[in-house]
Amino acid sequence: MRLFLNDFRHCSNVFITRQFSLSYRNSNLFQSLYNHFQYGKKAKKLALERGIDLNNLTPEQRIKLQSVIQLKKTFRVVNVVMALMAITGTVIWFRRRQSRIEINKEINEEFQPIWMDLKYFKEKCALIKNYLLPEQIIGKLNEIEHFQFNSNDCICASFPKSGTTLIQEIVYLIQTNFDYESAKKIDISERFAFIEWPTVKLQKFPQNQQRFFKTHLPPTFFNESFTKAKIVYVYRNPKDVTVSLFHFLRSINIELTYSGPWNQFVRSFLIDEVYYAPWWRHVNDYYAMNDTICCISYEDLLRDFRGSVRRLAKYLGKEKELTEEQLDKLEKWCSFDSMKNNPKVNYDWFKDWGFVKKSFSFLRKGQIGDWLNHFDVQQSKEYDQMVSTRLSPLIPPFNYGISQEDQQKLYDFDAKRQT
Incomplete structure (x- = not known):
């Protein structure tokens, strides 16, 4: 018993x-x-x-x-x-x-959903408002649509596996005036309410206090009060997103798992048949709000941490409180090795709950360009095509961990090898 x-x-x-x-x-x-x-x-x-x-x-x-x-x-x-x-x-x-x-x-x-069974995905999906959502969260959409946000709220939004945990930790520390003590004591999943997760009851969060949220939902699923909050959207180059998402979904034991091979997952991503897809529309919709929210790339956080944090602090109205000493400590605290070994952010408790395999690592590599170890040339070209034809031209070019010139050399070399 x-x-x-x-x-x-x-x-x-x-x-x-x-x-x-x-x-x-x-x-x-x-x-x-x-x-x-x-x-x-x-x-x-x-x-x-x-x-x-x-x-x-x-x-x-x-x-x-x-x-x-x-x-x-x-x-x-x-x-x-x-x-x-x-x-x-x-x-x-x-x-x-x-x-x-x-x-x-x-x-x-x-919402008049169109239900779909995706190849190798355990969870059924529904096409709603031109987005493919896992069945597990569908029951929350009505509550989310009527939930009221306010100016005290802070929301970290992203497409899955785009640097969400990193931006959450940065935002939380900036907003709490670098309260490392609470960050050491409270799991990040408790500090941030996962808006669409079925067990999260949004109405339990009082409006008269500072609230932290995270979501993978596109902006179209929220009402007009959504823009009253401070919204930080982190995005990442789609090739590394695909690699990270593939390994994550293969490691979990819950309904959202994916059991298929790598090549099929790439194909599913390209034809917009993964959770929260299309990726390109997700990024476009949030970037269209760039005048009122803060959009920041995961690659910028890794390559120019201090500059990115200063820009983020300015958006949050905390630039005056940000000192060089605080930047030094924050950069060290949010380094990949530190985050990976931090029990309050690395989600190792998923293993105890049986949600994931014992070999699971939520923070797997945290680097730019891991896609080079997985993609073949044809797959890379198809992603280039997707970005050039579907992504808004307002979005700055992605950092893929390799220069355009070197990538083209790889393409040329492969073409010669094929002849």
Whole structure:
């Protein structure tokens, strides 16, 4: 029972899957209850075969079978507890099922989703407002659309695996006047509310205090109050995004996992069939707000940390508080090695919860140009084509960790090798 309660505590996501499963991994509450009942029935039968009536024992039998009697009493308590757990589980399942039915009805009426099964992706997706969203978050869209932001709020937005955690830590420390003590004590997932995550109840966050949010949703899913908040959008070159996202989705055990090969994932990214796609529209939509929000590239954060932080601090209205000494400490605190070894930001607790494989590393490499170890020439050219034809010309050229001249040399070399 203790093990079950521990699993129950750490797997609230189990109850929000579309199967409405009451199982955790391979265990089933009702099967366990049935097996327990059968075991007790078998034990009673064996006792009767030996001429022992457990309900009508002689004084001598009571002395000899004292331990068995105690065990019988224990079984009764366990039976009651397991029955109560089964009833509770059934009630939870039913209520969540009814809630999901109502939510799906609202979603279907308001957003008219087009449901899709993506190749090698475990989670079903819905095409809504020209974006492909995982089923897990669809039920939150109505709540998000009506949620009110204010000028005290700070939102870190990004396409997945674009430098979200790094920008969160920087923003949090700047906004809290470099409160490293709280950053040491509180997990980043608690400091920032993940807006679209199913278990996050947005209405629980009071408006009269500073609130920190993160999201991967495009701006089209928010109401007009969204722009009242301080919005920091971090973006990254699409080749490194693809590599990082591929390794992440292959490492997780929850519904969002991807089980296919690398080449298929590249193809899926190019045809806009990954979570939160299209990537290019995601970047375009946020960059179109560049006059009122702060857009910053992950590559700039790595290559010109101090300059990028100064620009960010100015946007947040904290440039006067930013000293050289603070910059020195912040740069060291937010270095890749420091972040990777920081238990409050590296998400190693996912391993304890069973969300990811034991080999999982949320902060994998944190470098520019890792795509060179994965892409072939044709794939690289297709990404170049996507960027040149679909991305807004207002967006500065990406840093791919290799110069355009050297990249072209690689293309030319490959062309000669093919002839």
